[in-house]
Amino acid sequence: MNSGADLLRIEDLSVSFAMLGGQLDAVRKASLRVLPGKVTALVGESGSGKSVISQAVMGILPKTASCSGRILFCDPATGGSPADLLQMPRDGREIRHLRGNRMGKIFQEPMTSLSPLHTIGNQISEALKIHTDKSARERRERTEEMLALVGFAKPSRAFDMYPFELSGGMRQRAMIAMALICNPSLLIADEPTTALDVTIQAQILQLLRGLQTKLNMAMLLITHDLGVVANVADEVVVIYHGEIMEAGPVETIFRKPAHPYLKGLMAAVPHFDMKPGERLKALREVPVNTSSLLGKKRLVAHAAPTKPDVLLSVRDISKTFSTRKSSWLTKDTSAGTKAVDGVSFDIMRGECLGLVGESGCGKTTVSKILMRAVTPDAGAVLLNSSDGPIDVLKAEGDGLQTLRTKVQMVFQDPVSSLSPRMTVQNILSEPLEIHDRGSGKSRVETVKALLKAIGLNERHLNRYPHSFSGGQRQRIGIARALALGPDLLICDEPVSALDVSVQAQILNLLKDLQKELGLTYLFISHNLAVVDYMADRIAVMCGGRIVEVAPRETLMRAPVHPYTKSLLAAVPFPDLDRPLDFSILDPGGASDKRSWGKQFSDEGEEGVLSTADLGGGHLVLARRNADVRELRP
Template identity: 45%
Template sequence: MSVLDVKDLTVEFPGRKSVFVAVDDVNLSVEAGKILGVVGESGAGKSTVGNAVIGLLQEPGRISEGEIYLHGQRIDQLPYKEKRRLRGRKIGMIFQDPLTSLDPLQTVESQLVETIKTHLPLSSSDAQKRAVELIDAVGIPDPGERIKQYPHQFSGGMRQRVVIALALCAEPELVIADEPTTALDVSIQAQILELMKSLCAERNVAMMVITHDMGVIADITDHVAVMYRGELVEYGETTQVLGAPNHPYTQSLISAVPRPDVKVERFPIVNYIEEAGTPQKQIDISTHWLGKARDYEKVTGPLVQIRDLDMRFETRGSVFPSRRKYFQAVKKVSFDIQEGETFGLVGESGSGKSTIARLVTGLYHPTGGSILFGKTELTSLRNRKDVLAMRRQMQMIFQDPYSSLNARMRVKDIIAEPIKFHRLASSNSEVRQIVDDLLDHVGLGVAAGQKYPHEFSGGQRQRISIARALATRPRFLICDEPTSALDVSIQAQILNLLKDLQEELSLTMLFISHDLAVIRQMCNRIGVMRNGELCEVSDCDQLFEAPQHAYTRELLDLMPSMELLSRANLESA
């Protein structure tokens, strides 16, 4: 008998003029000890199904049709108080962002003990004992000490372990995990997925994993449900759905997954979707890159040369130098980037990747070493005019496009701002023409210039960030995790766009990511970082086929298995 049965579920969100159907006639089930993966793009209805099951639909959302059963008992029509008792006790929830689901003002111990005592008839001492056992069970070292700490004192992976402990503290029969590994590095993701698999096997818990990551689906699930615009388009065993998908949307979705085993020229596009952001017309923006606007001094040898780069941050200040404490973020790092190539930096969070990007762009000043850009030593620049002249040649695309865009400015003004600041156009009409051409070229269209950032999806906002970065006609582009928060199909579009732009505009790129499959597809050479040190620098294919450093081999071994996807990928590619 199934632990969870969802029958003919339809969820609606009434509006002023119409009713939005977020989930339409969905049927699925989960058995004890098994993991069901619910996969699809943003807006597919995945999280809405999970919220409907646990009774957390936001107003005015409602279940208009269908039934939800837990161990044969219907739960969707239960009164509010009974639903509240059900949450935590019978159904546990693991949220995407652990920091927002933990109370920053309470220790981990007090949060666990409170939840345990709410659902189980245990004394305070027994609840504390169980809390320590749970922290130990999810793999946090020194559980007796760490449980006394606050959430901000844990890393992202450790916080996710705490959230898993909270979800399991009342011994639920069903656990719903909503994007549990989206923001985690490959090594931390592997640990969390292994933990989830072992908990299901050992405790006979049924689990529903909601994700857009096909690697997670391939790694841990027994069955998979594929959703598209609120509908369940394919459902079955994981080996069948991923190995021989029947629905064209599933086929397109799988084909867009970056290949870790072989390099391809372009990422296949999810052509089943009517993409509103495709270019309306072909624009040759290379004309804006000619003449004085991009009359940079030619370089013989590498464009970027980094030698013995050091960066440390003061963690405890004092008037007495001997009492100061420092964190060494970057340690004696050296590498070159040739003009026209894409150099990748890969490693865990805290390895120093983004710190190096900020050092190159001048956002941080190094404590040691040198950065040579062309013939200019960047660390010695002090004159504002010289600094701005160098910064115009290099631009950065950030991980979160929404936080890097001014929410109060129209898109056309956001893109025009660097053009006006660096005086790269002779008139306002020329500025408008450049902005319009950039918007067309990145696939948004001229009309997008009149809108504000909040009116766009995540993928469209990243296109705006790319257009803004290109506005100064740079020769060097730094991409810091530019697609880590995007769905696989949107990721494919953005990565293809970056490849095209590099070829058309002769760009040199530093590409930073913890996604090894993306790194393989985008980069010519790759540097592997760990704890601020550069472990290995190698050509792309050589690094994946014959890694030299033990840590590189460890990272490659931890990549989610894509064997189930290989046949569908090959056929589609």
């Protein structure tokens, strides 16, 4: 095809970085195109070179990078011939004229890519100040117009707000406004929805798709989420270790994938149509060897039905965080946010209970209360441990030490939850030392057994966390949690920071460990497909309350609460025959109670909510006088 027909054409692009031990080839002979007014998705795992390609296009590669090949950009505004972006001086006038003006970019993490010291309006209007001769008043008007376009209800108020005053979704909208303020012909969106809830993600995708059509703008969408690709892209380019493996129209890529890597990626994605017992096919399987693991026999023995079926019983826990609205003259601590509001649930021995909901619904606060990291205002938590019942909230001294061995946590971010100054051996032996388990020699054997159980070997013992991939770091976090042979493992978003292929490894590992060791999980996530794969029962949380609890099959096939229905409707499927229905997405978000209907709302005179039992372990939060027969689907 003649390159004049393409808005952006990348030909034989190679990018390498100068390193101490030689050079690192990040991109090798990559070729792709972006057509005017179309969306091209660049798909691959972390480290495959996706972001490096986007940085090369924008001319923001670090000085250590050396490039070869051509990046041809044919700007419709100039109507001229294609210009080679790689030939332009790195910080010359030509590339600066294009950057932020004719080419916009949305970065992956909205919190770190917005300045905390400047208002939203100040940051968005900066591009107008640089690239146009508009007056301050005209710039403000145009910025407020753009804020309204990306979904801010009160643009004039948002103009004067700082990034920390906005939620993650609203910050991402502000980033989109900043990228589009000069009406660029090309938008590069680098993982624009990775850090967002499924409902907010659906809104952002709808917004991007709508703006792209309205402004007739081309988009290079960088992502590892095949569900997003199926709903947004026109063309797909698959990249692996810096090389393009497969490229073509979205129809061909999804219906007739040819390359084994692409087929492997598709098989690694959890989806709602999986049969009971079906496993995810990870690209690289992790061997699980628990035969020599400390505490295996003890754990499996105590998983026997002689013990009470309920491992953890949580009753009416509440927690309010007070926000001080006071100066040094006045003290007013009356304002508060109810993070957890009368939450009750049971976790059965040997099961996995999934806890789902949007950011800010109180999931992590519940997990911190169970870990004794946060003290609730009211409620009771009882753990029927292998050594007898423990009152979690009243345990002190030796009782608290015992509790710490019985409940362990796998954290969301494997980078910040592992000390960068400790080797893997130190990290894994630390719990054993704190709780005085075994001798120095036996601890070393235990650490080796833990490593073997998670698919790593002895040569990794003296390495530091920074020398591992994200998936390997998360495996080390899981091994640390298993070191003391706990009864309950709390997994707080353990795969949200990982690629789809690595995610499959970790989920399969957790399933294997549960089966081998008789573990019990509380699995917290906002990814419903992941929870569907892992959980036996699912509890749905909204605004600090559990609104629905049911066995996995029941909740996924026949949800009752409007909030649960909204969450499920917002999940993008990696399937062209099941596109997202943007028309049923509520503009106010899934947690907007006004759209829930009278039976589920706590507003009005009779707005007292209670738990209605629909039978078969299916509970839903509804009005006290609601007819159970009407609630059933």
